[in-house]
């Protein structure tokens with residue numbers, strides 16, 4: 001029985017690619033690659049992807065693999081450049097195929113499959129991109145893209161008769177209608193709405209990440225994880241302030257806070273949790289406390305008591321809620337939103 005390793009996101013296309021191969025009797029093991037910029041698959045409220053749902057229904061294995069440092073490196077220094085925002089899509093595909101090749105060698109699989117559809121994404125799914133990506137990943141001829149295979153050169157598994165090319169497909173472009181029709185045929189009824197890509201394709205997120213990397217070339221993972229939470233303010237090159245927007249974000253900030261960070265909360269009223277990270281001065285603490293008061297239920301008061309915690313230390317500050325000018329001065333997202341073309345850079 002031919003064996004394949006599948007790049008698997010849990011989305012419609014990558015599921016269909018697997019089902020098309022299974023129909024030809026291929027034993028497929030799927031790998032879902034994780035990074036710090038994708039959706040959190042353990043949090044069903046923030047993400048509709050569940051890589052295990054279809055695998056249970058259709059009977060294929062899914063392995064999870066976190067790309068961690070390797071992924072961060074291509075975000076910082078992509079060989080093939082960023083897309084419109086901070087997304088290094090070509091480097092990302094190369095990295096995932098390299099990792100899949102390693103897995104293929106360990107498990108004795110014959111080839112790799114992906115759910116890519118020709119012309120669906122502008123950066124990495126163009127016809128001339130596929131051979132370039134495969135070559136860069138060292139998997140030339142070994143990557144079968146079943147959904148668009150009829151438009152693509154014959155691959156090794158087709159050449160040696162493991163796969164019947166006549167049973168492969170000719171999908172192209174951005175329309176999902178052919179995929180949806182095929183999903184019906186397979187009885188694949190539940191799948192996530194098509195996603196636009198990872199967080200790195202979002203202008204405001206990308207702006208915050210670029211700000212972080214500008215001032216800290218070697219951020220901790222907690223710095224990166226904080227980017228998806230709260231309102232972000234840059235006080236100085238060495239100091240950031242993050243304000244929770246609701247209880248769940250306040251909890252997340254508490255979990256991500258380190259022993260050196262300051263946490264601030266307005267006392268006795270509904271209040272955000274505010275995190276101050278980096279080189280802390282009295283002025284930075286004053287700004288953080290003002291922001292805390294401004295986003296609390298006491299924002300209309302002239303003076304607000306704000307509790308400041310750092311490790312075992314706790315003390316109070318009296319502060320005035322921040323005005324719009326202060327917010328404009330420090331808020332990172334606001335600067336992104338003000339970019340004239342609507343893109344971060």
Ligand code: SF4
Nearest residue numbers: 087088089092197198
């Ligand atoms: S959108 Fe993100 S996860 Fe998808 S290929 Fe681009 S960089 Fe990789």
